[in-house]
Amino acid sequence: xxxxxIAGEASGDxxxxxxxxxxxxxxxxxxFRVWGGDLMEKESDGNLVKHxxxxxxxxxxxxxxxLRTILGNxxxxxxxxxxxxxxxxxxxxxxxxxxxIAKWAKKQGLRVVYYISPQVWAWNSARVHKMKKxxxxxLVILPFEQEFYAKYDYEVDFVGHPLLDAxxxxxxxxxxxxxxxxxxxxxxxxxxxxxxxxxxxxxFSTMLPIIPLFPNYQxxxxxxxxxxxxxxxxxxxxxxxxxxxxxxxxxxxxxxxxQTYQVLKNAHAAVVASGTATLETGLFQVxxxxxxxxxxxxxxxxxxxxxxxxxxxxNLIMKKEVVKELIQNDFTTNNLSRELKAxxxxxxxxxxxxxYKKLRQQLGGGGASDRAAKAIFEQGLLRQKE
Numbered sequence: 001x002x003x004x005x006i007a008g009e010a011s012g013d014x015x016x017x018x019x020x021x022x023x024x025x026x027x028x029x030x031x032f033r034v035w036g037g038d039l040m041e042k043e044s045d046g047n048l049v050k051h052x053x054x055x056x057x058x059x060x061x062x063x064x065x066x067l068r069t070i071l072g073n074x075x076x077x078x079x080x081x082x083x084x085x086x087x088x089x090x091x092x093x094x095x096x097x098x099x100x101i102a103k104w105a106k107k108q109g110l111r112v113v114y115y116i117s118p119q120v121w122a123w124n125s126a127r128v129h130k131m132k133k134x135x136x137x138x139l140v141i142l143p144f145e146q147e148f149y150a151k152y153d154y155e156v157d158f159v160g161h162p163l164l165d166a167x168x169x170x171x172x173x174x175x176x177x178x179x180x181x182x183x184x185x186x187x188x189x190x191x192x193x194x195x196x197x198x199x200x201x202x203x204f205s206t207m208l209p210i211i212p213l214f215p216n217y218q219x220x221x222x223x224x225x226x227x228x229x230x231x232x233x234x235x236x237x238x239x240x241x242x243x244x245x246x247x248x249x250x251x252x253x254x255x256x257x258x259q260t261y262q263v264l265k266n267a268h269a270a271v272v273a274s275g276t277a278t279l280e281t282g283l284f285q286v287x288x289x290x291x292x293x294x295x296x297x298x299x300x301x302x303x304x305x306x307x308x309x310x311x312x313x314x315n316l317i318m319k320k321e322v323v324k325e326l327i328q329n330d331f332t333t334n335n336l337s338r339e340l341k342a343x344x345x346x347x348x349x350x351x352x353x354x355x356y357k358k359l360r361q362q363l364g365g366g367g368a369s370d371r372a373a374k375a376i377f378e379q380g381l382l383r384q385k386e
Contacts, residue, residue, distance in 0.1 A: 001027055001380040004086035006035040006077070006101065008052050008094030010195040010224060011276035013037030015116060015162045015369070016092050020044065022373035027380075033084050035077065036092075038225060049080055053226035073097070078104055087380040092116050099131070106134040111383040113376050115139045117156070121148045128152040137379050139372050142317060143362050159371040160364035163276070167261065167283045168366060176262045182254055186218045187268035189340070190286070191253075192260070194273035195224035200231060202293040203273050208239045209333040210271070210340060211251040217268070219253050222260040229255055269343050271336065272312075278323070279313040282359055287343035287352045289336060290314075291326045317362050322355040 007016040017039035032044035041048035091098035095118030117140045138156040146158040193204040240250045264284040274292040281288045290312040324339045
């Protein structure tokens with residue numbers, strides 16, 4: 001069967017690639033055409049239409065500023081899907097784009113499966129009524145989502161979280177320290193400032209000043225594949241220039257690409273931008289401080305329409321503050337330094353570790369990609385019978 005899969009960010013690329021592996025086990029005549037990243041491109045044998053690095057728009061003002069490009073991408077996507085005529089259209093998260101595609105695809109008579117639900121429980125629950133009409137099968141990965149959709153008489157499938165499989169099967173590396181010139185003796189504090197350019201601008205510069213405050217630790221940046229190394233180096237160089245003018249210590253920050261899980265496997269603590277990375281960090285049992293900062297306008301709009309108490313997936317799933325969140329004006333170097341010191345203390349670390357174990361239990365066990373693949377394959381079979 002022919003599958004057209006759309007993911008718009010790094011986490012979607014990871015989950016999409018694992019989904020594709022599972023689909024191949026069920027369907028030996030599989031053909032893929034995808035929007036995603038390097039991982040999905042590999043699984044599709046090079047049939048990548050557009051890389052997610054070119055879909056890098058987040059926040060209200062940023063979307064408005066790039067509206068022409070976004071609309072152009074949507075138009076080209078529709079044209080490409082129509083030419084390809086897939087048996088199943090699989091949409092992975094990325095709701096601003098994918099819900100528009102779903103509405104159009106349903107009118108075309110295509111089978112539409114949504115894998116990893118849009119966060120309508122956070123932003124605009126009224127959209128559920130429209131989603132019921134345009135999506136043939138919704139596959140959710142968070143335990144509270146099935147209950148949420150039931151309130152709207154919308155039957156969805158909880159398949160579990162695919163991160164469990166990705167993390168539990170991730171191999172260790174004996175060469176990680178040597179190939180990245182990381183010291184074995186000093187404990188690592190990981191920095192994960194996000195995967196989008198706008199996140200790097202708003203978050204990374206506030207992370208850097210904490211590095212000289214923790215001289216007994218080494219800091220390692222888990223770089224986003226879509227962000228060139230020169231971008232990070234420019235921020236580091238600018239910070240070191242200021243440090244030099246003040247006769248303060250310069251920082252040495254190791255930048256590691258395509259080894260985020262190795263960084264987390266070996267990290268003693270982490271500072272993480274809100275997103276899927278907060279859950280990944282929790283599943284690796286790493287104490288963390290979660291942070292986020294957007295443009296002033298985007299933040300003012302968000303606080304008026306967001307329906308959730310927390311921004312990190314760890315806290316959302318556990319329905320309480322397991323890890324500290326520093327958002328917008330609270331995200332300062334002083335606050336970050338204080339909270340980082342706290343999670344380096346033994347008692348706090350033990351408390352977080354206990355909650356992380358409960359978090360894993362909430363996520364439904366392994367096999368999410370296989371369960372999702374089975375549901376998608378069945379939708380393809382239904383399409384062929386029509």
